[in-house]
Amino acid sequence: MPMRHPEHHLLSRAGWLRAAVLGANDGILSTASLIVGVAAADADRSAVLIAGIAGMVAGAMSMAAGEYVSVSSQSDTEEAELTRERSELAADPVGETEELAEIYVKRGLDPALAAQVARQLMAADALEAHARDELGMNEITAARPVQAALSSAASFAVGAALPLATVLLAPTSALPVAVSAAALAFLALLGVAGAKAGGSDAMKGAVRVTFWGALAMALTYAIGTLSGTVL
Structure with a gap:
């Protein structure tokens, strides 16, 4: 039987992609808007640059702090759920096995097969089985505060650098208009x-961000x- 090629699912990118796209979008939009507003008030190029650079630094730090706090809260909730599940597994392993079997029955397995699957998964890694199938937690959706914070800050700075570069190149x-x-x-x-x-529609993505921008x-x-x- 020929070996199947490993499948690559786009959902695995969801965490870092969301933070990176959000950061870059905010970097471009907030910095460009700040520059346009200051330039429209007849400020000279140096004042516009100072405002833009200040906005870039402040925005990058704000994005990093916001993402870290937000994702840390999610991480704390996940850890609290896992701690409670560990206690329940230690106190009533039989009841937890039956609970897992009921989940599989609701998903379409017959009771005998569901019970067999639950027992085997509990024997392999009970906490992982309950985290995945009872709590809906897995490696893809796990909260990573530091990764989210760094991705957001770096992408914001890259995004903000683009309108700042335009300020250097365009006539005062x-x-x-140029920015x-x-x-x-x-x-x-x-x-x-x-x-x-x-993996979504490119035109829809472009129209969505340019309209609000x-x-x-x-x-x-x-x-x-x-x-x-x-x-």
């Missing part, structure tokens, strides 16, 4: 890349123009 008088156009192009490319990496930059441009006129 055209900064709002907006470049940011929308970057967001569209990010949407396509993220969609393809996740255009709206955000239009609002900050209006605020910057108003501030430059009134103040």
Whole structure:
């Protein structure tokens, strides 16, 4: 019988892909919006750059801290569930075996086969069996706070560097237009890349991020123009 090739599922990318795409999207959008708003207020190039760099550093640290705290909370919940499950397994292994068998019956196995499967899985690794089939926890969905924090911070910084580079290359008088156009192009490319990496529709991903990006930059441009006129 020929050996089957190992299957590669896109779900295994879900954790780091979400953090990376979210970080890069926020880096482009928030930094570009900040730059457009400051530039619209008739600030010179150095002031725009300072604002953009400050936004990049603050945003990257905020993303890292937010992801770490959020995913750490998930990790704490998972650990608490596992601790409780260990106690239940130690106190009533027979009852836990029956509970596992009931889960398999509900999924379509006949009672005798479900009981046999439950006993074998309990003998191999009882905690893993209950974590996976009772609690819905597995290696793919496990919380990884440090990985999420680093992915978000790094991707935010990379995303923020793109509109900052545009500031260095574009004429001062055209900064709002140039940064907006470049940011929308970057967001569209990010949407396509993220969609393809996740196996979803590329056009939908591009339209989704560019729409919200255009709206955000239009609002900050209006605020910057108003501030430059009134103040």
